[in-house]
Amino acid sequence: MNETICALATATGGALGIIRISGPKALEILSHVFTKDITDAAPNTIHYGHIVEYDTGAQHQNVIDEVLISVFRAPHSYTGEDSVEISCHGSRYILNKVLELLINNGCRMAQPGEFTQRAFLNGKMDLSQAEAVADLIASGNKATHQIAMSQLRGNFSSELSRLREQLLTLTSLLELELDFSDHEDLEFANRSELLALANSINRRVTTLAHSFETGQALKNGIPVALVGRTNVGKSTLLNRLLRDDRAIVSSVHGTTRDTIEDTMEINGVTFRFIDTAGIRQTTDEVEKIGIRRTYAAIDKARIVLWIIDAELMQEEVQEMLELTEGKSLIIIKNKIDIPTTSKSYFPKDLTLKGIPVIEISAKHGTNIEKLEQTIFESANIPELSEQDIIVSSARQYQSLVSAHNNLLRVLSGLESGLSGDLVSEDLRLVLDDLADITGQGRIITSEVLENIFTRFCVGK
Numbered sequence: 001m002n003e004t005i006c007a008l009a010t011a012t013g014g015a016l017g018i019i020r021i022s023g024p025k026a027l028e029i030l031s032h033v034f035t036k037d038i039t040d041a042a043p044n045t046i047h048y049g050h051i052v053e054y055d056t057g058a059q060h061q062n063v064i065d066e067v068l069i070s071v072f073r074a075p076h077s078y079t080g081e082d083s084v085e086i087s088c089h090g091s092r093y094i095l096n097k098v099l100e101l102l103i104n105n106g107c108r109m110a111q112p113g114e115f116t117q118r119a120f121l122n123g124k125m126d127l128s129q130a131e132a133v134a135d136l137i138a139s140g141n142k143a144t145h146q147i148a149m150s151q152l153r154g155n156f157s158s159e160l161s162r163l164r165e166q167l168l169t170l171t172s173l174l175e176l177e178l179d180f181s182d183h184e185d186l187e188f189a190n191r192s193e194l195l196a197l198a199n200s201i202n203r204r205v206t207t208l209a210h211s212f213e214t215g216q217a218l219k220n221g222i223p224v225a226l227v228g229r230t231n232v233g234k235s236t237l238l239n240r241l242l243r244d245d246r247a248i249v250s251s252v253h254g255t256t257r258d259t260i261e262d263t264m265e266i267n268g269v270t271f272r273f274i275d276t277a278g279i280r281q282t283t284d285e286v287e288k289i290g291i292r293r294t295y296a297a298i299d300k301a302r303i304v305l306w307i308i309d310a311e312l313m314q315e316e317v318q319e320m321l322e323l324t325e326g327k328s329l330i331i332i333k334n335k336i337d338i339p340t341t342s343k344s345y346f347p348k349d350l351t352l353k354g355i356p357v358i359e360i361s362a363k364h365g366t367n368i369e370k371l372e373q374t375i376f377e378s379a380n381i382p383e384l385s386e387q388d389i390i391v392s393s394a395r396q397y398q399s400l401v402s403a404h405n406n407l408l409r410v411l412s413g414l415e416s417g418l419s420g421d422l423v424s425e426d427l428r429l430v431l432d433d434l435a436d437i438t439g440q441g442r443i444i445t446s447e448v449l450e451n452i453f454t455r456f457c458v459g460k
């Protein structure tokens with residue numbers, strides 16, 4: 001961190017480009033290429049001037065750009081170091097030239113995420129917050145934005161420190177029991193109280209771990225499979241939902257062979273729609289492979305849209321219920337614009353309890369909004385507030401799972417009357433697992449840091 005680093009923080013092609021510099025010599029190096037000396041500039045000030053290149057031979061200076069310089073001083077900057085941001089014009093030539101001048105004057109090009117890594121190492125944020133920075137930049141919808149923002153603002157970190165405090169209370173109660181175990185007249189917290197405390201910590205850890213699934217679904221889009229017999233209008237519906245001519249539609253049975261997927265937002269949540277090959281008996285080898293992919297798509301989906309365009313026969317009902325067990329199922333009666341098919345679709349003896357049935361015309365767009373609303377409701381996305389904690393990184397999830405497993409050992413130790421010092425050892429492991437998430441008070445290997453920060457863009 002003795003080195004001063006620089007990088008372009010914006011994508012090329014815009015009207016303006018921002019170059020960032022951070023490190024002990026940030027102000028000094030910039031002053032070498034700027035028309036004013038800003039080495040003593042006050043913090044949080046902006047300076048107007050020109051970036052210049054001195055041609056020592058010809059004794060004159062080339063003006064590269066007219067810029068604004070923002071000055072931040074340690075420790076009150078993003079990285080915690082002296083930092084400068086140069087707002088230039090967005091020309092590729094200018095931006096490369098400015099970077100070249102900075103490097104010639106002693107800067108080094110930053111690695112991906114190096115500014116944020118320095119912010120972590122300087123104690124400006126913990127690891128879970130650093131990961132939230134990457135999530136925030138990548139957030140493409142309201143839900144993922146809210147999750148990242150909540151984590152960046154430290155809600156997860158404070159939840160973890162609350163859990164840590166409870167674990168420390170548990171540990172000290174156990175240690176008290178050990179220290180004074182000779183004094184029979186002293187009363188200690190009894191084991192059932194300790195057990196209740198450990199149980200409540202475990203419940204919270206489990207809830208946090210479970211939120212990872214929701215986090216992943218929101219990040220990657222909630223998978224929705226469009227399934228049914230051939231020619232019922234699956235691809236027409238996909239195109240309708242995406243408002244795009246994505247899949248081939250034809251009256252030929254078995255048109256779609258491969259799965260086709262694309263994402264769309266409903267109420268600020270991303271859904272990933274997967275059109276599939278229609279299910280039917282076939283001898284065609286390629287179609288058979290396609291149908292196998294249909295089953296795989298159902299497997300991965302969280303919501304299945306089962307589409308029909310004629311009477312739903314008992315045999316299909318059976319198949320549908322078996323294939324979609326554990327998923328949210330929505331039955332879609334398509335082609336209601338055709339008078340003959342708009343009649344009853346269900347065998348009279350069948351009542352499909354709780355399964356929504358939506359009548360639509362994919363071709364004419366009838367009832368599509370109602371369908372979208374039903375899809376959104378079936379996804380069962382908790383109404384997220386700014387305080388909500390949704391675990392979004394696999395690294396954090398693994399630490400929570402490990403904490404949960406160690407807590408199970410603590411619980412069984414407490415139940416079976418295992419001696420306090422042995423239970424304490426497992427409790428220490430839980431504390432370590434939780435500390436790994438924020439990185440505070442733990443030795444974080446360079447490998448872990450690299451894993452986290454290489455996901456970042458250069459310049460952040």
Ligand SMILES: Nc1nc2c(ncn2[C@@H]2O[C@H](COP(=O)(O)OP(=O)(O)OP(=O)(O)O)[C@@H](O)[C@H]2O)c(=O)[nH]1
Binds near residue numbers: 229232252278
């Ligand atoms: N009248 C009417 N025709 C429709 C409707 N939806 C789809 N079709 C027609 O039904 C035929 C089949 O549509 P597709 O979307 O290709 O059906 P599919 O389920 O994807 O078929 P496969 O890919 O072969 O499994 C096409 O001729 C569509 O124009 C609808 O709502 N009303």
Ligand SMILES: [Mg+2]
Binds near residue numbers: 234255276
């Ligand atoms: Mg199709």
